[in-house]
Amino acid sequence: xxxxxVGAQGMALVGCGSAVPxxxxxxxxxxxxxxxxxxxxxxxxxxxxxxxxxxxxxLAIEAGLAxxxxxxxxxDEIDAVILATTTPDQIVPGTSAVVxxxxxxxxxxxxxxxxxSGFVYALTVAxxxxxxxxxxxxxxxxxETLSKIxxxxxxxxxxxxxxxxxxxxxxxxxGPGQLLSYRMGADGxxxxxxxxxxxxxxxxxxxxxxxxxxxxxVESSQGALADAGLTADNLDLVVPHQANLRIIGAACQRLxxxxxxxVITIDRYGNTSSASIPLALVDALESGRLQPxxxxxxxxxxxxxxxxxxxxxxxx
Ligand code: COA
Numbered sequence: 515x516x517x518x519x520v521g522a523q524g525m526a527l528v529g530c531g532s533a534v535p536x537x538x539x540x541x542x543x544x545x546x547x548x549x550x551x552x553x554x555x556x557x558x559x560x561x562x563x564x565x566x567x568x569x570x571x572x573l574a575i576e577a578g579l580a581x582x583x584x585x586x587x588x589x590d591e592i593d594a595v596i597l598a599t600t601t602p603d604q605i606v607p608g609t610s611a612v613v614x615x616x617x618x619x620x621x622x623x624x625x626x627x628x629x630x631s632g633f634v635y636a637l638t639v640a641x642x643x644x645x646x647x648x649x650x651x652x653x654x655x656x657x658e659t660l661s662k663i664x665x666x667x668x669x670x671x672x673x674x675x676x677x678x679x680x681x682x683x684x685x686x687x688x689g690p691g692q693l694l695s696y697r698m699g700a701d702g703x704x705x706x707x708x709x710x711x712x713x714x715x716x717x718x719x720x721x722x723x724x725x726x727x728x729x730x731x732v733e734s735s736q737g738a739l740a741d742a743g744l745t746a747d748n749l750d751l752v753v754p755h756q757a758n759l760r761i762i763g764a765a766c767q768r769l770x771x772x773x774x775x776x777v778i779t780i781d782r783y784g785n786t787s788s789a790s791i792p793l794a795l796v797d798a799l800e801s802g803r804l805q806p807x808x809x810x811x812x813x814x815x816x817x818x819x820x821x822x823x824x825x826x827x828x829x830x
Pocket of ligand 1: 669718
């Protein structure tokens, strides 16, 4: 388990943006292709619709530019693009190179693959660069096109996945709105629970993922809260990975956080892997739920298995 506490140089999230493909697919539409129903999907997962289409780089560029605009920063002020994705456009080059070019960024670019935990992992990498004095300002993006690695003749995974991207601009600052702490971990002996071979489709043991997900989310969240000197009672908002509404409910209950404090976008977006946390963050910002001074928990889990939680104080 990697522990992180903000050291001498702090880091804040100063702008965020998102993008989803135009096509939105309803449960009803999916049930015309596989043996499922709107009732089953809503009751077992909380999903009603999801977006399909686009490319990982295209969605990332759109989200990244929106985040830059909201932060009031130019592409040439960015030291590097860190792209979390498990669905790269190509094996080589890293999709971040396409994103760097498309955004007009002159700094570096690299991909991070920690499956659905990827965005929080990438955020902690960004913090490491900033705390070490190696970077001042970065764009961190989670972008996925899971629909392209999904077998739509199989009802287990196909009802869950969606495509989209979310991005944040992070800066070195000792001012308001800091990342306070984070914890990330992995158990590679569980990699058989969720995987995709080259040229293949996602394969998942849903029941085992569900069981493990709740415990690692709770454990890493409690650890990050303790490192920040906070308890669950201090949390104003929880931005969880959107994999299943029942996982979010169970995790909130075990953490002792009212479920109403969790941001829910799974009904509209499904599971967008590393894009789901930044997409939900943008949703909370745009709906007015995310306010300056709030203590926010970001928490996710995914294939590997991997997990990661971060606590921040929103600066606005
Ligand atoms: N539509 C209709 N029926 C379905 C179905 C579908 N899409 N998928 C499974 N079923 C059926 C099963 O065949 C089973 O029928 P049976 O009782 O007659 O055998 C029944 O529904 C229950 O199946 P089960 O697999 O036990 O459902 P579940 O409650 O575990 O829900 C998941 C399945 C995948 C939604 C759930 O396990 C899950 O969300 N797991 C976590 C997945 C996850 O988080 N993945 C991403 C990681 S980042």
